[in-house]
Amino acid sequence: MPTQSVEAAPDTRGSALPGFAVAAIREEGRWRCVRLGSESLVDLDAAITALRAQRSTGAVLGLLDVDDEFFVLLRPSAGGVRLLISDAVAALDYDVAADVLDLLRVELPPDDDALDDAWPEGDMGILADLGLPADELEILVSDLELYPDEQLDTIARRCGFAAQLDELVGS
Numbered sequence: 001m002p003t004q005s006v007e008a009a010p011d012t013r014g015s016a017l018p019g020f021a022v023a024a025i026r027e028e029g030r031w032r033c034v035r036l037g038s039e040s041l042v043d044l045d046a047a048i049t050a051l052r053a054q055r056s057t058g059a060v061l062g063l064l065d066v067d068d069e070f071f072v073l074l075r076p077s078a079g080g081v082r083l084l085i086s087d088a089v090a091a092l093d094y095d096v097a098a099d100v101l102d103l104l105r106v107e108l109p110p111d112d113d114a115l116d117d118a119w120p121e122g123d124m125g126i127l128a129d130l131g132l133p134a135d136e137l138e139i140l141v142s143d144l145e146l147y148p149d150e151q152l153d154t155i156a157r158r159c160g161f162a163a164q165l166d167e168l169v170g171s
Contacts, residue, residue, distance in 0.1 A: 017041045017094075019065040019148075020169045023051055024161045026058040026130075031161035033168045041066050044074075044099035051076050059130060063152050063165070064096070070118070071148040072100055073126050073155075084122035086141050086148060118144065130159040 021040035024033050034054070040047035041064055051062045051074060062074035070087035083100050090097035091108060101108070106121050120141040124134040132140075132155060140151055149169075156162040 017067045019067050022063045023054050024061045025056045031164050033164040044096050048081050065148045082123045082126045084126050086120050087118035088121040089118050132158045
């Protein structure tokens with residue numbers, strides 16, 4: 001996975017981005033995936049609202065592949081939302097990443113050298129009950145050789161909805 005540059009591209013903040021936003025929903029032991037609006041790639045509140053609108057008795061998981069640079073996992077819960085971002089440094093260039101860090105109450109370090117390498121931030125146990133333990137997710141998220149769509153495909157495969165995700169986004 002490529003790391004973000006420290007210089008923000010002039011057209012990335014607040015604009016439509018390449019990638020995909022998907023809700024994976026498990027009901028009665030079966031997964032289905034639905035595409036979320038493209039605004040979910042630039043507006044975390046829009047992504048959370050779209051996920052909450054799915055109204056399922058089972059698991060609801062949001063997967064955002066933002067600009068082929070990083071991904072975000074979201075899981076609405078009664079008390080809020082559980083979040084994981086694959087590259088915290090992306091907050092320098094992308095509003096949705098900055099919003100994730102805000103909700104996590106995480107600040108980027110002031111030292112520019114610390115911002116040279118990507119690192120994940122958030123709830124590594126977000127998928128533990130769906131078949132992907134925290135320690136394995138941490139290894140996957142930390143693999144800089146994989147692009148975000150490849151990481152999300154691996155996550156989907158481990159949780160059991162790879163076919164549904166591939167049918168929707170053709171990864």
